Amino acid sequence: xxxxxxxxALLERGPRYxxxxxxxxxxxxxxxxxxxxxxxxxxxxxxxxxxxxxxSGEDAAGHALYTITEDGRTELRTWFEKPVDxxxxxxxxxxxxxxxxxxxxxxxxxxxxxxxxxxxxxxMQDYTRLKAxxxxxxxxxxxxxxxxxxxxxxxxxxxxxxxxxxxxLDHCESRLIRLSATAPGAPAGPAAPTVPGASAAAPEAxxxxxxxxxxxxxxxGTPGAR
Amino acid sequence: xxxxxxxLQLQNLTRVHGSGxxxxxxxxxxxxxxxxxxxxxxxxxxxxxxSTLLTIAGGLxxxxxxxxxxxxxxxxxxxxxxxxxxxxxxxGYVFQDYNLIPALTAAENVALPRELDGTSARxxxxxxxxxxxxxxxxxxxxxxxxxxxxxxxxxVAIARxxxxxxxLVLADEPTGALDSETGESVLALLRSRCDAGAAxxxxxxxxxxxxxxxxxxxxxxxxxxxxxxxxxxxxLLSGQVAEA
Numbered sequence: 001x002x003x004x005x006x007x008x009a010l011l012e013r014g015p016r017y018x019x020x021x022x023x024x025x026x027x028x029x030x031x032x033x034x035x036x037x038x039x040x041x042x043x044x045x046x047x048x049x050x051x052x053x054x055x056s057g058e059d060a061a062g063h064a065l066y067t068i069t070e071d072g073r074t075e076l077r078t079w080f081e082k083p084v085d086x087x088x089x090x091x092x093x094x095x096x097x098x099x100x101x102x103x104x105x106x107x108x109x110x111x112x113x114x115x116x117x118x119x120x121x122x123x124m125q126d127y128t129r130l131k132a133x134x135x136x137x138x139x140x141x142x143x144x145x146x147x148x149x150x151x152x153x154x155x156x157x158x159x160x161x162x163x164x165x166x167x168x169l170d171h172c173e174s175r176l177i178r179l180s181a182t183a184p185g186a187p188a189g190p191a192a193p194t195v196p197g198a199s200a201a202a203p204e205a206x207x208x209x210x211x212x213x214x215x216x217x218x219x220x221g222t223p224g225a226r
Numbered sequence: 227x228x229x230x231x232x233x234l235q236l237q238n239l240t241r242v243h244g245s246g247x248x249x250x251x252x253x254x255x256x257x258x259x260x261x262x263x264x265x266x267x268x269x270x271x272x273x274x275x276x277s278t279l280l281t282i283a284g285g286l287x288x289x290x291x292x293x294x295x296x297x298x299x300x301x302x303x304x305x306x307x308x309x310x311x312x313x314x315x316x317x318g319y320v321f322q323d324y325n326l327i328p329a330l331t332a333a334e335n336v337a338l339p340r341e342l343d344g345t346s347a348r349x350x351x352x353x354x355x356x357x358x359x360x361x362x363x364x365x366x367x368x369x370x371x372x373x374x375x376x377x378x379x380x381x382v383a384i385a386r387x388x389x390x391x392x393x394l395v396l397a398d399e400p401t402g403a404l405d406s407e408t409g410e411s412v413l414a415l416l417r418s419r420c421d422a423g424a425a426x427x428x429x430x431x432x433x434x435x436x437x438x439x440x441x442x443x444x445x446x447x448x449x450x451x452x453x454x455x456x457x458x459x460x461x462l463l464s465g466q467v468a469e470a
Binding site (some may be wrong): 120163167174218 | 271295356414417422433434436437438440444451452453454455
């Protein structure tokens with residue numbers, strides 16, 4: 001996450017002091033990626049060292065104000081113009097976990113998939129409720145509209161991301177079922193029918209993970225609404 | 227929420243199609259209670275029993291064993307006549323393909339179940355227009371189905387499902403024929419009706435639409451294997467962020 005560029009973007013709208021930058025950053029992103037004031041000042045002093053911001057006196061309350069420099073503006077423009085690199089993906093714990101669960105002796109990969117699916121769908125439920133609130137805020141309009149729109153976009157990104165993950169999990173499960181159906185003894189765990197009629201052939205087949213699990217009470221890392 | 231009576235209760239529900247060698251266990255011991263104000267999504271791969279569950283909950287099919295209780299009535303023990311009355315008065319059904327009557331306007335479609343139930347045409351019409359207006363659909367009242375978009379038709383179908391005293395809406399892939407933006411608007415309406423006190427069951431294979439629910443139930447091979455539990459709204463709003 002680029003705190004550096006985020007701060008430059010906020011400073012482009014006028015001089016600001018450290019805790020003000022933190023508040024504005026969090027209003028835009030709904031505190032999805034919380035910043036502490038220390039990170040803000042560390043980043044500001046690096047930006048100052050690199051000549052992208054300059055201190056420009058104090059406001060009436062004695063806060064040290066920072067202003068973007070011409071170099072800072074150039075850096076910011078480049079950031080907006082240049083796409084975020086997706087060709088060297090960050091390490092994804094879930095993909096690694098499923099890759100390791102294929103054929104692992106101690107775990108049924110379908111259990112791993114289902115427990116992740118529950119967690120992912122739960123996170124989507126939380127994001128969707130926050131989105132409904134953000135949408136209502138945007139429709140009301142008002143002074144904070146720009147921040148509300150920014151927050152809505154961030155939430156929708158989270159929803160798209162979790163949706164992609166949920167779909168991928170469904171896909172993994174059905175692929176494993178298909179593979180185990182064609183290759184007996186494959187590592188997908190007990191074969192389960194994918195078509196309604198198929199269960200007729202084996203009504204005594206063990207129901208996979210038929211016992212309801214304990215309810216998930218863990219938090220899902222939900223960003224708070226403001 | 228739990229102090230209230232559920233609007234819908236499914237108790238140890240099973241459904242077996244066929245017999246002997248061709249026996250299919252579509253549902254195996256389903257227990258589910260849906261409370262006023264609650265929207266429950268049922269997810270699962272095709273063939274997991276989602277639609278069977280919904281048709282039995284709506285009295286459109288009968289279970290092999292177990293009970294379906296709507297409000298206070300056991301619909302599995304009801305006579306055909308009682309069941310028909312219950313379906314008109316207590317249960318609203320929303321289908322993937324809207325199922326509005328083409329020869330009737332939106333208001334007439336919404337008024338129909340009330341008229342069938344003995345309400346005068348005039349009163350039913352007033353109620354229907356009020357229901358449409360309450361859902362922000364007043365401008366559609368005099369349109370025929372073929373003069374409305376799919377999303378508009380589906381929202382009218384939701385209004386029809388919940389007109390009068392009915393407070394149970396069963397929706398089977400209601401967004402299946404809609405693009406995702408329109409699907410969202412249909413879900414937003416369903417959500418707002420549940421927030422206003424209705425109980426809803428939504429069958430969908432789309433996680434994005436299931437995410438509008440308070441609870442998501444996962445069905446596999448005719449059994450509930452897992453479910454999500456709604457987080458406490460207060461903790462969601464207090465700005466708490468889990469430590470990464």
